[in-house]
Amino acid sequence: MNLEILDGEIIGVLPLINHPISEGMLCIKGWNAHQFIGSEKRILKPLIKEDTEFREASWDEALDFSAEKLKEIMEKYGSDSIGFLSSAKCTNEENFLMMKFARAVIGTNNIDHCARLCHASTVTGLSIAFGSGAMTNSIPEIEEADCILIAGSNTTEQHPLIGSRIFRAKERGAMVILVDPREVQLAKIADIYLKPKPGTDVAWINGFAYVILQEGFEDKEFIKEKTEGFEEFKKVILEYSPEKVEQITEIPKEDVVKAAKIFATAKNSSILYSMGITQHTTGTNNVLSLANLAMLTGNVGKSGSGVNPLRGHQNVQGSCDMGALPNMYSGYQKIEDEVIKRKFEESWRVKLPSRNGLTVVEMMNAALEGSIKGMYIMGENPVVTDPDLNHVKNALKNLEFLIVQDLFLTETAKYAHIVLPAASFAEKDGTFTNTDRRVQRVRKAIDPIRDSKPDWEILCNLAKRLGSNGFDYKSPEEIFEEIACLTPIYGGINYNRIDSESLQWPCRTLDDKGTKYLHQGRFTRGLGLFTPIDYKPPAESPDEEYPYILTTGRVYFLFHSNTMTGVSPSLSSELEEGFVEINPKDASGLNIRNGEKIKVSSRRGELEIKAFITERVKKGVIFIPFHFSESAVNVLTNPALDPEAKIPEFKVCAVKIEKI
């Protein structure tokens, strides 16, 4: 994307013609990105809370105070009493530095970020099945697919430019299958649309596999040569007849058969998925099931196919790659691995902690219990985005010290003791890694607004105050050199190589041209692993008291907790308040009119919200987007976690609806 700058001021956005991914196009959020950067609501100076009010402070005072408090907590309660939330909105360099700060300066592995809430189960699932937890193929390859199976992804709204590729593939003749509990825009474009009951994904995916095996459409050679675990997998699959699948999922059995045949017989079938698959207590299982399906049909390791998680933030792939995770260093190198740990210890000249840290939700639990005393949150807004918000608020209130570093005084920042004003992407240099593992430069277009500073500078300044010597970077490029040196999958990348082009990891050496698609020839883990997966219902199912399924998600015009899009006049005017989608049958049963405010409650909380009566959701299911803090749906959601990925079940919880 280009930013239009006139006299040092951002006046607009232009698409970047000739760019390999955007190809000179933007979605509405891209076209309006300048509006939040120049917003009057940006935090202008560091803020320190005195009693209950914030007062402005100098950087020196704010950083001295922060360093002092962090030191105090470390000495009093130990390093593991401090937790860090890094940010998928920040650059790779900044995520790497926060990871280094937590581990090398404070001495804890308590570092995580919002990827925990979106694709943690992708990382666990695809690592188990293939040996690498990232999108297997590239965005442009979507156009080469002959069949695109889209599962739990509202692609045209949430990844519009990937949606654009789906349109083009379809115009070229590809078959499009959409499986999503909501009848989103793509449902009207898809050749086959399946509308499952939320939380039943394993069942329909197993149903697909059943049909494929019955018809003998499996890729026998691929299974034999490149995978293991097939026989055990097959045993489970034989129990998922289309009849049984219909019972569990409410998808008509004929549709399961038809879709499975199309998927299996197309030359190249590509799976695209997103939060509809991952945000479940069975998230890892859902991902493993999709991986099974792709291996069964030989659709991994070749162009135009694959298992492709669509990741959200511009740098959520990068923030995972950089090791802003409690169990891994950068490049998915495990904390538990002594050799790896020693490598980092030698490079950073410190002793590093060996115990895995806490994940996002676990950190909040620990804060409430009292074992986490201090937190440093960079560019995240858990008071809107985490499940069970009443719990999160109490957890944050319980902290002795909280630093929030952000562009805006977010709902979370209000709980902080110190607020540090950060600079936006337009005000700094660095790199972002997009969903197809593509490392790209972001270049400073204007100076940091008012007193804000790039996150990497803030982290360096604070680390130095805590006596660390390893933070003397003159530029993000120097940080990147360290990343490349310590991170094999980034080993061959440097700023020069990505000056006018992008490179996709793994890119291990300077003459490595990067990797367009993974698992070519053989899987990263050697053989692809089939995992037999049985269907398990969600952690909370509807009952007499809470008879509806609530599923949550996003809308096209807004982004996450709405801190950036909410200050953009063009975006916020499209949708000014939250709403609940409810099926006409349910609405008439409860005598609810369109636009009426109704009460929705779960075992954890309640909210009042405007009803939007629509066939988009099926009877018994309601949908609420999570963007709005005034009607924050996460007061209702269930913090139950996937056992492997620790991702909460945002997509299913039981609620009741009442007229007000």
Add this chain to the structure above:
Amino acid sequence: MKNRVEELLSKGVILGFLGLIVKNGFPLPHLFTNVNRCDLEFLSIEESRYPLVKIFLKLISKYQDQKFGIMVRGCDERAIIELAKLNQINLNNVVMLGVACSEEMAKKCLCKIPYPSQFVFGERINSSYNKGGLKEEIERMSIEERENFWKNQFKKCFKCYGCRNVCPICICIKCCLEDQDLIKKGEIPPEFPVYHLVRAIDVAGRCIDCGLCEEVCPANIPLRAIHKKVLEIFETVFSYEPGRSLEEMCPLNFPGEISSKELKTKSD
């Protein structure tokens, strides 16, 4: 080109020149001034189409009485003529340096006149590539087929407003696409057919057929076919062609619209 720009800048004829620069491997719009004159080394006339005229409007809305230069192709010049008629650009304050498009580009753009009236670079392509294409294919369809065709196209729209954002002659302060009484907000795809009809009618008689709207459309909607049809109607019914001459006024102008008081406003 470089020499011409350098001369205009050094003699103080213009305050700046809006053209393209090659930076980090990409051709990008750039304002060349006396301060950054060394950038001229990277000035480019690459056939990458950015909405230079639209950017130019932003520039002159801040520097209202200053003179600027701009690189123009045939379509850009037509846009500038249209905008001059709408009192958005004072031609005395514009120095246009023309570039004629290559045959390849003209073909790609289905361009009728792929060169400006005067140019410092390129060769004049005498053949017109205006004919053929989707418009004629659609004309051969029955009414029902046409309706279905457009329904299928417009259901892909996810309302980025990109078609309006790049359009050089979209200049209203309040855009009717954002008027709640006409089009419901917050909904995608936007209601059929009102969203697209409102836009087609709004630019009718002003659209200079540059095709940028279609190029930036992430939903791949062949918007150009609509605008070409409207252009054809203007030509056959009114013998009017937007951007052809300064003197001809658009037959759809309302009396208020040609008053400088009504429309002499900042763009966007």
